[in-house]
Amino acid sequence: MTAGVLPVWWDDAADGPTNMAADELLAEEADRRGGPVIRLYSWTEPTVSLGGFQRLVEAESCAAISGLPIVRRPSGGGAIIHGTDLTYAAAVPKSHPWGGTPQTLYDVMHEAMVAVLGELRFDARLHVPSAADPSADALLCFSRRSPGDVVIRRPGGPAMPTDPKVMGSAQRRLGTTVLQHGSLLLATCLGVGGEARHEGLRELAGPPADWTARSLADRWTARVAEAVEIVREVQPATFTGGHLPEVAARALRFRDPRWTSRR
């Protein structure tokens, strides 16, 4: 039992199936440790991750993301274009205070990010639903709004219900654990068409602030650990590197077209 610490792994860039396989194993790690765990990672090439039950045909017919590799996540939510984002997976046993309802873990991660973005002089807040919200079934995660998404007021402008979303998360609720995927949009992804070009932190920055993806994430995971008064432990090795055979074996399922086209 190592529930008194929050292990954080920084992983090397990997392809979609490898990242999804590593995250499934991360959920088992949370179960084994009896407490929360976080993995931060990036992608070897711009990739679309599709929500657990989104229609593949809808993604394939979206001209804005045409040609990008697609991987289906085990978690829900909308499609994310990875490449200029910071991606995380957090896992926690259902018996943990964060594992009760879906919104609990969602809020823990997002409230900590709002606090960190505030330190970096972004005017960030959790989204409150309004009549101006776009359709909840839009293909792309950053085109949707859900309660608790992290949104940012544009520099120099008033706070608007339509302020851009910079962070969203979604879950897979397994037998004894919860796996949460999330994405913080660091900058606009320029390799996609117009409707998929969402503003990221770089475009929404007001006064210059000294931050990198790494420094921002370090502050964020420290905040998350503080929320339950546990000690964050940044791991010296990568999570995937420590589980290479298992990740490679499990990645086969995420490479299988039957998984990707399950809906």
Add this chain to the structure above:
Amino acid sequence: MAEMKFAKSHEWVRPEAGGLATVGISKYAVEALTDLVFMQLPPVGRKVKAGESLGEIESVKAVSDIYAPVSGEIVEVNSALPNQLDTLGADPYGAGWIVRIKPDDPAELAGLLDQTAYDALVKS
């Protein structure tokens, strides 16, 4: 009506006439998931073990497995449900039933929670 039992994973099961058992998910689980958007049911004829996933349900932010509370063969599914997900919230113990199972061992029901124990679980 026979007593309804609950799994810790929030499925309910009710023995029916003819030795079948009807399965659904509890009101607590439906409310915790919020805003259901999709459901995948198993095929009729599939054999499941207790604790094994028999289907999946997606809310706006989460995909969850639905676990078999008892082992047996799925003999009927509520095929109208995926197109009427509101029914799960409106009548989770009636019209919101999900599958009917022919249990391998009816004695398995004894190992599940009764209403009082389940209520205590969700309050803890």
